[in-house]
Amino acid sequence: MQDFCELCGRDGLTLAYAPEHSHRGISVYVCCYCGLVQSLPRIDHEPHAANDAVRFGKSFRYPIALAALKRHAPSDHFRVIDVGSHRSDFLIALTDAFPAAEAVAIEPDERVAASAADKAELHVARIESLKFAAGTFDVIHSCHTIEHLAHPSRVLKDHARILKSGGLLLLDAPNIALTQAEDIVEEWFVDKHLYHFSARTLTRMVEAAGFEIIEAPDPRDRENLFLVAKKTGTSHAVDPDPKEVDQAVERISTYAATRSHNADAxxxxxxxxxxxxxxxxxxxxxxxxxxxxxxxxxxxxxxxxxxxxxxxxxxxxxxxxxxxxxxxxxxxxxxxxxxxxxxxxxxxxxxxxxxxxxxxxxxxxxxxxxxxxxxxx
Ligand SMILES: [Zn+2]
Structure with missing residues (x-):
C-alpha cells in the first residue's frame, strides 16, 4: 500500500534515515513537498514495553499548559478533554486552578490511566477510537501524544469538530530541533514516535485542520513545541514548502553526523x-x-x-x-x-x-x- 504524506497528502515520501535498533524496522522519511518528517510503517497500536522510558518529558510540561489556560480560558466553568492524560499531572493542577472545570481524560495505558479516575470522566482508550459529539468541548489539551498517532491530521480535524466555536487547543510535542544538540548520543527517532515535527510543520498541520494559531511555539525552546490555537472550523490544503524540505534534510544529516562522532567518544x-x-x-x-x-x-x-x-x-x-x-x-x-x-x-x-x-x-x-x-x- 502506498503511503501519502500526512501533512500535504502528496505522494512524495523520500527515505532519509534508518534508525538504529528499531524493533519494528521503521525508517524515517521526509516529504519532498512540505518537509514533514515521518516514520514508516505507521502502526496504530503497539503494546507498552516494560521499560518504556519514552514519555518522561511529559510530566514536566503541565505548568506551561496551565499558564496558557489561565491566559485564555473562556470562564471558570468550561469543559476540557485531556488527550493522553498519562499520570494526570495536568488534571491535578487543573482541578486545583479551576475547580469548576469539567474534565474528560483519555489514556490508553492502563498502568497509569487509573490515576485520573477521581479527577475526570476517564476513558481507557486511544483517542482515534472515541467519538464525541460535535461542539461539546471548550478546551483540548494534548501533550506529547500527537507524535505517536498514525494519522495526526485526521485526529486534529476531529479535535476541531468536537470543540465549540472558538474553542481552544493546547498542543505540545517534541521539537525536531533537539536533534541538533551538540551532545546528542541517543537515538532520537524512536519506534514510538511516528512524526517528528518542526515549529513550521506542526503549526501548518494545526492550521490546515481548522485552527488559527494564537500562541506560536517559542523559538528559544529547542526541546518542545507548545502552541495555543483557536478553532476556526475551516480546514484547507497544504502548499509545498521547498525551504522546509531543505531544512529537514539538513537537520537529519547533521544529526546523524554529530551523533556518530559523539558515540565514538x-x-x-x-x-x-x-x-x-x-x-x-x-x-x-x-x-x-x-x-x-x-x-x-x-x-x-x-x-x-x-x-x-x-x-x-x-x-x-x-x-x-x-x-x-x-x-x-x-x-x-x-x-x-x-x-x-x-x-x-x-x-x-x-x-x-x-x-x-x-x-x-x-x-x-x-x-x-x-x-x-x-x-x-
Ligand atoms: Zn507533505
Missing part, C-alpha cells in the same frame, strides 16, 4: 566514570542517554553507587541495576553525581546539590566534551 566517558567510581558515582537519569552509554560506551552500570530516576518509578531496574528515586541519594552519599538527561539539567543539578551537599555534580555535556578532547589529543 562514549567509551572515554565510560572510562572516566569508572576512574571516579572509588569516590562513589550516582547517575541521575536512566533514560536513553544512559542506555546509549551502556550499550555503545560499554559502561558497566554495576560500578554505580546509585541510579536515580524520579520518572521511571514503575520500573524496578535498568541494565541490571536497581532504580531509585532522588530520596535515595542522601543515604547513598555519592562523591559525584552525573546528570544524564536531555533538558532540565540545571534544575536537576541544583536539586542534587541540595540532597547531597558537597557532591561534585557533572552534566553529561561536560563529560562528553572532555571525552571528545581526549580523543582528539
Amino acid at each position: 562514549l567509551p572515554a566517558v565510560a572510562e572516566e566514570l569508572i576512574a571516579m567510581a572509588p569516590k562513589g558515582v550516582a547517575i541521575w537519569g536512566a533514560g536513553r542517554i544512559f542506555d546509549t552509554l551502556v550499550l555503545h560506551g560499554g559502561f558497566d552500570p554495576k560500578k554505580l553507587t546509585a541510579l536515580i530516576d524520579p520518572h521511571l518509578t514503575h520500573v524496578a531496574e535498568r541494565h541490571g541495576v536497581e532504580l531509585s528515586g532522588p530520596e535515595a541519594l542522601a543515604a547513598a552519599a555519592p562523591g559525584v553525581i552525573v546528570v544524564l538527561t536531555r533538558g532540565g539539567t540545571d534544575e536537576i543539578a541544583a536539586r542534587a546539590g541540595t540532597l547531597v551537599p558537597g557532591a561534585e555534580i557533572i552534566a553529561f555535556a561536560d563529560l562528553l566534551g572532555r571525552a571528545r578532547l581526549k580523543r582528539a589529543a
